[in-house]
Amino acid sequence: MADKFAIITGASTGIGFELATLAAKDGYDILVVADEPLIDAAAADFKQFGTDVRSVEADLSTIAGVDALLAATDGRRIDLLCANAGKGLGHGFLDQNVDDWRHVIDTNITGTLYLLHKVLPAMVARDDGKVLVTGSIAGFIPGSFQAVYNGTKAFVDSFTDALRNEIKESTGVTLTTLMPGPVETEFFQRADMLDTSVGASESKSDPADVAKDGWDALMAGKASIVSGWKNKVQAVMANVTPAAVLAEQHRTMAEPGSADK
Template identity: 80%
Template sequence: MANKFAIVTGASTGIGFELATIAAKDGYDILVVADEALIADAARDFDQFGTQVRSVEADLSTTEGVDALLAAANGRQIDLLCANAGRGLGHAFLEQDLADWRKVVDTNITGTLYLLQTVLKPMVARNEGKVLVTGSIAGYIPGSYQAVYNATKSFVDFFTDALRNEIKDSDGVTLTTLKPGPVDTEFFERGDMLDTEVGQSESKRDPALVAKDGWDALMAGKASIFSGWSTKVQGMLANVMPASVLAEQHRKMAEPKGDD
């Protein structure tokens, strides 16, 4: 119980897996969560670093799932939270099922906000704690053929900006937003985007590098970080280019190749 305690969501693969690896290497006891049984296998990988590791399979798109995660902490003080769980969804919005786009909204927004509110309250009360939230460069771009996902990440990016300002007097609490571009993970397969230019691209960033960017920014107390130089350029251009131009550029990347 002498070690600090971290929770990492979406930790079965990708950025979350790499963040959990870094946390364990850095001496944190960790509680890792994902909405799939693979999280138990991931937890066994983290055991090698010699800290306490516990895993829970839970659906963080629901309040019940978030409550199950928090209950698994067994009342332990949460020193660090990596709120990384997220869900993508490709193809045209009018063709998407309600259940599918609702799952994206509830995972990326509702569940994330409930978790942040619950964890940050005691952190602010004691003026100590660290939180890393995975946003995205997608939040700065109208996401043609990925409209719901990009909009949820826009919410996350700007919500954390606002929340950071609200808690600015708690200078012992760090809230950092990680904003990656396309990352080489299962995201595109799970979001039904393998038939797109971005899904098939070989230039996607290594999730280990993205996780390290986020971790380093968190430990340095930074407000946010665009991971990778090309993502930084995209972020700058998004502030000056018309939305219609950005949407058309995104369409070229995300429109299924079989569509006209």
């Protein structure tokens, strides 16, 4: 058993899988979670690095799912948390099913906040711990045809900035926000966005590169990191571009059928 322990959520594929790989390589025992059986196969892959690996299949959009994850720690001290689990949802808001958009909100916001609310007090009390939360540059942009998802990421980006200030007296605890742009993962398939310009694009970031950017920022105790130079430029421009213009630009990327235009 290693002397340091990490939880990584959304670890079955994509950024979460790469973060878990980096944690195991760095000598952390890890507890990985996702809402699909694939998490067990991912856990088997992480074991190659020689640390203890446990996996949990749980729906982190629910309080019960987060509680099940925390119960799987068996009371062990959590040294590092990568709160990476997230859901996307394409198409126009008025065309979306209520259960679908609620699941996005409950996964990206409610589950993330509840997990932080349960894990951070012990870190703050002992003045030691690291947390990485996956936000997005989508939080800077009104997301036409992806409005709920972008709205949740705007919340996460803002919330982590505020929470970081609230716990600033605990200098041994760091809270880092990872803000990628479009990443080559299963996200767009699961969000039913493969027929969109952004979903079909071949210029999306490599999840391994994004995870490495986030991990390096986390280890350095940075407040936030926008992964990729193009995304850094886009994030800067979003601060000086009118919201209506940003929304129209996003429409050209995310409107259903835009991949054929």
